[in-house]
Amino acid sequence: MATHDLGVLPAFDLDIPTLLDISREGGIGGRTRRYEKFAGDMGGVYRDGDAWRADVEARGSDRLVYWVDDHRYQEGPGALVVGTSTLLPGRVGDEFAFTRGHLHEVADRAELYYCLKGRGVLLLETIDGRSEAIELSPGKAVDVPGHWIHRSVNVGDEPFVTLFCYAADAGQNYAIIGDANGMKSLVVTDGAGGWTTVPNSDHRGYRA
């Protein structure tokens, strides 16, 4: 679909602006979608597979681990998706609970993450080997630049809730992380109530 210049209204019906009611606990009144991830969905993503299996056996595969609400209008070329991500606290082995993570399919697309509640880390990596970890607490944000693979990690003891916003044409490539045997860095307990990053010895580099 071509970009529309001023004065040339699009061929489709214009979207009518609507109110979004964004909870600090996560969730959007006015959402167009909700999806949920359960413990059983997270097989193979934590490095300590034994710890993951023990957790699923002890607490069930249907235990909610994170959920996302989002809102989108029609998919015009300049449209945005607005959502909330609510990531419950916990650890699997030494690793803090995280979301699967993704690179945008259109890799140059940026994404805003604004923290509403909790304490988390945004883990960010590039296919050429850069890695950054930025801690977020309420009022803190990261505008994730294009070309950065990114994942949310909950390093606190309450839900880590973010408001996000990205271009509706961005798409998500989740496989890039699995194909690399996980992200290059792991966010783990430092043994003193905090977090640190350590190298993921299984990581074999991102393949373009």
Place this chain on the structure above:
Amino acid sequence: MATHDLGVLPAFDLDIPTLLDISREGGIGGRTRRYEKFAGDMGGVYRDGDAWRADVEARGSDRLVYWVDDHRYQEGPGALVVGTSTLLPGRVGDEFAFTRGHLHEVADRAELYYCLKGRGVLLLETIDGRSEAIELSPGKAVDVPGHWIHRSVNVGDEPFVTLFCYAADAGQNYAIIGDANGMKSLVVTDGAGGWTTVPNSDHRGYRA
């Protein structure tokens, strides 16, 4: 600049993600720009010119009326601008204090407004004559679809602060409102402590 596919890193240096510290009073630690608007800058935008001149004479043309912080990286094709808008309360005649308002130069570009503080109205209009007014309070948001001219209005008695996010290539067309003798609707006092909209009898339609 072309869109970059997965695995093709851009020719410029990648942006390094940075922390943004977003105040509920407005303002961004980590901003790349701040701009301010003063009472004297707002000549011709309120319908009651006598009230505006009296206000400037009584309280000075250098009185701050709103200010914006924003952050942007390099201007890659998928980049976002993140900012805060802080609009001080007040009235000029019957009209509540507002920002100039704009249509994006690339008219299909959407923009998220998320209310951090205060009570305001987002006034939204299309060039073919549609008009909407949506009240915002903390936690409420509007994802302004493309093709909607939009302005913030403070209908409360404290600063109206929003977090915004839009595509860095969107641009702003401010002249479209001036050329039309103002927006089609005015947000005015209802005489009972609230707000209402009334038609702007000076409005002569938007010209594409």
